[in-house]
Amino acid sequence: MTAALELDRVSHSFRTRGALDDFSIVVHPGEVVAMIGFNGAGKTTAMRVLAGRLRPSHGTARLLGRDPHDVSGRNARRFGHLIDAPLAHPDLTVTENVRSAARLHGLDRATAAGATTAVIGQLALEPWADARSAALSQGNRQRLGIACATVHSPEAIVLDEPTSALDPRGVVVVRDLIRASAASGAAILVSSHHLDEVSRVADRIVVVHGGRVVGALEPGSTDLERRFFELVHDADTRTPDPERAS
Ligand SMILES: Nc1ncnc2c1ncn2[C@@H]1O[C@H](COP(=O)(O)OP(=O)(O)OP(=O)(O)O)[C@@H](O)[C@H]1O
Numbered sequence: 001m002t003a004a005l006e007l008d009r010v011s012h013s014f015r016t017r018g019a020l021d022d023f024s025i026v027v028h029p030g031e032v033v034a035m036i037g038f039n040g041a042g043k044t045t046a047m048r049v050l051a052g053r054l055r056p057s058h059g060t061a062r063l064l065g066r067d068p069h070d071v072s073g074r075n076a077r078r079f080g081h082l083i084d085a086p087l088a089h090p091d092l093t094v095t096e097n098v099r100s101a102a103r104l105h106g107l108d109r110a111t112a113a114g115a116t117t118a119v120i121g122q123l124a125l126e127p128w129a130d131a132r133s134a135a136l137s138q139g140n141r142q143r144l145g146i147a148c149a150t151v152h153s154p155e156a157i158v159l160d161e162p163t164s165a166l167d168p169r170g171v172v173v174v175r176d177l178i179r180a181s182a183a184s185g186a187a188i189l190v191s192s193h194h195l196d197e198v199s200r201v202a203d204r205i206v207v208v209h210g211g212r213v214v215g216a217l218e219p220g221s222t223d224l225e226r227r228f229f230e231l232v233h234d235a236d237t238r239t240p241d242p243e244r245a246s
Helices: 043-050 094-104 110-122 138-150 168-183 195-201 225-240
Strands: 005-014 018-027 032-038 058-063 079-082 155-158 187-192 204-209 211-216
Touching: 005 043, 018 032, 018 058, 018 168, 018 187, 018 211, 032 168, 032 195, 032 225, 043 058, 043 187, 058 168, 079 094, 079 138, 094 110, 094 138, 110 138, 110 168, 138 155, 138 168, 155 168, 168 187, 187 195, 195 225, 204 225
Parallel strands: 032 187, 032 204, 079 155, 155 187
Antiparallel strands: 005 018, 005 058, 204 211
């Protein structure tokens, strides 16, 4: 099966600081892959490369089989991402923002209207449907960002810490949306700091440390935390690199 999202031996540096070092990851259609790692491990940088926002100095990035920098209109419409701040306009309402995102991703007016109502329902945003985005709480703004990233039912989805600001109900709602998208065939890459949470949503968990993928964890297995620290410790023992510890 062709990968929908792929980084193959990618390296990237910010000035003298290495952020990714020989980093490889693959996400296939219908699969949820979670990246977990310390602050500064390289998760967001990997996602930025996949979204075509950074060009790797070495290695290859593939988004739906193409170089993310060359993704044309049609392929761009098959991709959705939430990295850093949501793309919502502060003066537009939740509904207006989501509808605009749907139109920008190529949905016609009628389809965009239906998809907007559906994703607002899926993310339990109905009470704020007519609220200006600027007036939303942090958690609801994060839900809005996820709605804008997924309203067009993309085939490849990248979500950087999608539940970091969410309450327990929000976490469940977003988990359900991610699982439903994967069940419809989407390839999904998420990052998180919460082992329990990724264990519930992911098919595979990869541990990122010092700009590398240093191992995998089995979702649902016991003692995830101990195994995580073992992998990190083993990686440090193999390649101690104080430059990359941030
Ligand atoms: N724009 C930038 N300029 C310079 N250095 C950067 C920039 N963005 C990231 N870095 C550095 O690259 C490394 C990887 O950062 P990255 O944001 O990818 O980590 P992360 O795993 O997403 O961390 P977190 O869990 O805190 O979000 C860090 O050392 C960070 O300081």
